Amino acid sequence: MTDARSDLSPAADLAALYTDHIAQLQARSAHALGLSGHEALLIASGVEKFAFLDDRPYVFQANPHFKAWLPLTQHPDSWLLVRPGHKPRLIYCQPEDYWHVPPQAPAGFWVEHFELIVVRRPEQALEHLPAALLGAGRLAIVGEADAALGDFVPNNPKALLDALHFARGAKTGYELERLREASRLGARAHRAAHAAFRAGASEAQIHRAYLEACGHAERELPYANIVGLNEHAAVLHYQYQDLTPPAQSRSLLLDAGAQSGGYASDITRTWGNGDPAFQTLLDEMEAAQLRLVDRVRAGTDYRDIHLAAHAEVAGVLRRLGIVAMDEEAQVAGGISAVFFPHGIGHLLGLQVHDVGGFMADETGTLLPRPEGHPYLRMTRRLQPGMVVTIEPGLYFIPMLLERLRARPESAQVDWALVRHLSAFGGVRIEDDVVCRADGAPENLTRDAFARLGD
Ligand code: GLY
Ligand code: MN
Ligand code: MN
Numbered sequence: 001m002t003d004a005r006s007d008l009s010p011a012a013d014l015a016a017l018y019t020d021h022i023a024q025l026q027a028r029s030a031h032a033l034g035l036s037g038h039e040a041l042l043i044a045s046g047v048e049k050f051a052f053l054d055d056r057p058y059v060f061q062a063n064p065h066f067k068a069w070l071p072l073t074q075h076p077d078s079w080l081l082v083r084p085g086h087k088p089r090l091i092y093c094q095p096e097d098y099w100h101v102p103p104q105a106p107a108g109f110w111v112e113h114f115e116l117i118v119v120r121r122p123e124q125a126l127e128h129l130p131a132a133l134l135g136a137g138r139l140a141i142v143g144e145a146d147a148a149l150g151d152f153v154p155n156n157p158k159a160l161l162d163a164l165h166f167a168r169g170a171k172t173g174y175e176l177e178r179l180r181e182a183s184r185l186g187a188r189a190h191r192a193a194h195a196a197f198r199a200g201a202s203e204a205q206i207h208r209a210y211l212e213a214c215g216h217a218e219r220e221l222p223y224a225n226i227v228g229l230n231e232h233a234a235v236l237h238y239q240y241q242d243l244t245p246p247a248q249s250r251s252l253l254l255d256a257g258a259q260s261g262g263y264a265s266d267i268t269r270t271w272g273n274g275d276p277a278f279q280t281l282l283d284e285m286e287a288a289q290l291r292l293v294d295r296v297r298a299g300t301d302y303r304d305i306h307l308a309a310h311a312e313v314a315g316v317l318r319r320l321g322i323v324a325m326d327e328e329a330q331v332a333g334g335i336s337a338v339f340f341p342h343g344i345g346h347l348l349g350l351q352v353h354d355v356g357g358f359m360a361d362e363t364g365t366l367l368p369r370p371e372g373h374p375y376l377r378m379t380r381r382l383q384p385g386m387v388v389t390i391e392p393g394l395y396f397i398p399m400l401l402e403r404l405r406a407r408p409e410s411a412q413v414d415w416a417l418v419r420h421l422s423a424f425g426g427v428r429i430e431d432d433v434v435c436r437a438d439g440a441p442e443n444l445t446r447d448a449f450a451r452l453g454d
Contacts, residue, residue, distance in 0.1 A: 014177055015109035021174035022088075022113045025069055028167045030084040035362070036140055036160035040133055043069070044143030044154060045078040045093075059219045062262065064350040065142045065164065070110060071178075071261030073220075075103050077122035079149075080114075081130065090114040091125045126150050162364035165356040169347060170385035176434060178263035179348070179387055180444055182222075183432055185258035186265040187448035189214035193227075194271060197252040203227040203241040206252065214258045222264030223352045226255035233270065233425025234395045236342055251278065251424040257352065264352045266389050267445050268430030277417065278424045281320060285394055288312035289429040292344065293390045296433045296441040302378045302388065303370050306344040307331075309392045313340040316394060322421070324412045334372065335409055338400045343376035345389035348432055353377055384437040387444070395426030 029041050045066040048057045062073050069080055069088065077093035095102050106116055117128050129152055133139040142161070143154040171179065192213030196206045207227050211218060228238040230246055233253035255268040270285075272278040292312060295305045314330035317323040323335055330336045347354035357378035360367045367379035378388060396418060404410060431445035 014174065017172070017174035017177055018109055019113070021172040022069070024172050026082070026084070026088075028164060029082045032160045032163035032167075033084065033140065035163050036157040038140035038157060038160065039083070039138040040130060040140070041082040041160070042129065042139055042141045042152065043080040043082070044141070044147035044149075045072070045075050045080070046144060047147050048076045049146070063143050063147070064262075064355070067262035067350050068168070071108070072103070073259075073262045077125070079125050079129065087115045088113070089117065089128070091117045091119060091128045093122055093125065094118050094120065095122075096120050122149065126152070158364065162359070163362040166359045166362040166364075168349060168354065169356045169359075169380065170383050171349060171387055171434075172385075175263060175349065176385070176387070178260045179265065179432065179434075180448070181260035182258050182263050182265035183267070183444040183448040184451065185214045185216070185260065186256065186267045187445065187452055189256065189258060190254060190267060190269055190449075191452055193254050193256070194252070194269070197229075197249060197254075197271060200245055200249055202243055202245040203229055203232070204243045205245075206254070207241050210254070210256055216258060220259060222257045222259045222266070226253065226268075228253040228425060230423060231425045233427075234397045234422070235425075236393075236395070249273065250275065253425060253428055255428065255430065262350055264348060264350070265432055265444070265448075266348055266352050266391075266430060267432065268391055268428045270427045270429060272424060275424070277320075277420060281316070281394065281421065281424075282427055284316040284319065285392065285427045285429055288316060289390060289392050289431070292392060293431055293433050293441060293443055296382060296388060296390065296435050298382055298384050298435055298437060300382045302344075302380055302382060303367075303376065305390070306373060306376050307370060309344040310336040310340060313392060313394055320417070321414050322417055323409075324414070325409065333409060335404070337372070338404045339394045339396075340392065341375065341395070341397065341400060342393065343373070343378070345391050345430070346377035347380075348387045348389055356380070382435045384435055386435045388433055388435070389430050390433050391428055391430030393426060393428035395428075396422040396424075397426070398422075 043065045044063055046063045048060050050057050060076055079091040081089040092106055119125050126149055134151055140157045140160050141152055141154045142156055147154060189210045193206045193210040196209035207225050226238050227241050229252055230250050232238045233251055250273045253270045257265040257267055272282055292305055292309055310331045311327050314327040314336040347357045358366045369376045369379055431443050434442035
């Protein structure tokens with residue numbers, strides 16, 4: 001089992017950045033343990049899960065708290081013990097198994113940062129877990145409920161998790177390098193998928209071209225690829241892939257990422273077939289998306305970027321003649337939300353929708369979504385080092401359009417144009433963007449495409 005191909009980053013740089021990353025995680029953990037009143041932190045990598053009444057496992061998903069320390073994504077039944085002032089202890093489960101390929105012997109730049117113990121059976125980890133800390137409740141154990149081993153039952157203290165989740169919003173230098181690499185892999189694969197679309201491929205063929213180009217097995221993707229041709233582009237999280245191409249491929253909406261050491265990219269591109277009206281829509285959305293990316297600045301309330309996106313979408317609808325209402329009236333009346341019914345984006349990192357998007361502080365105070373915007377996934381003020389997606393969309397969703405038809409504003413809609421554009425499904429353009437201490441943001445996605453050249 002190999003991890004995502006990693007031919008894009010100089011390994012030496014990554015190793016140096018990782019040393020600093022571990023030091024930061026040690027400091028964050030010591031601080032979080034102080035808040036929760038525990039002496040040590042024990043993190044389960046996770047356990048394999050099986051289908052009901054069956055022996056087939058689901059795709060393993062590592063505990064993100066484990067992945068934060070280690071670039072190990074396919075390692076169930078391992079444990080990490082973090083004690084302030086000590087080298088972290090990794091109990092690494094490498095079973096003797098001739099049915100499957102077990103994890104490789106520990107190797108790589110990360111190994112020297114851990115006190116390493118290799119066990120052959122999951123229950124052997126018990127001998128190396130600190131039972132002395134258990135009885136008095138001095139141990140914070142982070143993991144899923146079914147990752148329990150004997151008396152080591154995850155207790156997931158809220159105060160500790162809140163502090164760790166809040167801190168995770170701002171990335172370390174190591175994490176940024178991982179995210180850059182995930183973007184490069186994703187951009188390369190988007191290029192290949194676009195070529196397949198132009199050649200008339202089916203959704204399934206486009207998906208396979210994507211996998212081939214980024215070097216990931218399907219199970220290594222950070223989320224299921226969304227590969228929508230034509231009207232399927234109007235389904236926000238379209239989950240199927242038709243095996244046969246449509247008679248005419250008018251548009252492709254591809255929302256697909258990649259991962260590096262457990263860190264995700266999340267990239268959406270939409271392409272047309274040269275139809276002038278749809279091309280104008282694409283060009284307008286591209287310009288709007290870039291203006292929104294430019295708002296990713298330290299101190300900005302992310303909710304304001306979401307509201308600005310509604311004004312942008314309303315402007316596109318007005319300029320294209322789809323809706324004959326000014327921007328303010330569209331946003332206030334919920335018309336922009338008919339065409340843009342999701343949030344502008346979210347935090348990105350170890351999880352595609354990374355944790356902590358609603359936290360005002362490390363004690364877990366929640367920041368509400370703006371009223372009438374139930375799908376926004378991030379309400380925080382932007383800080384340097386945060387990585388967010390900026391993903392405005394404009395779709396022709398039959399269910400929502402039917403509701404609009406029943407409203408008085410229906411008279412302001414050019415329904416013939418809506419019918420024409422509905423054949424293309426919709427547009428989403430999504431970049432992964434780093435907030436910097438000052439100046440313009442770093443656009444991981446655009447930088448990755450630029451490296452590929454034309
Ligand atoms: N790929 C899911 C999202 O963009 O949030
Ligand atoms: Mn996204
Ligand atoms: Mn996406």
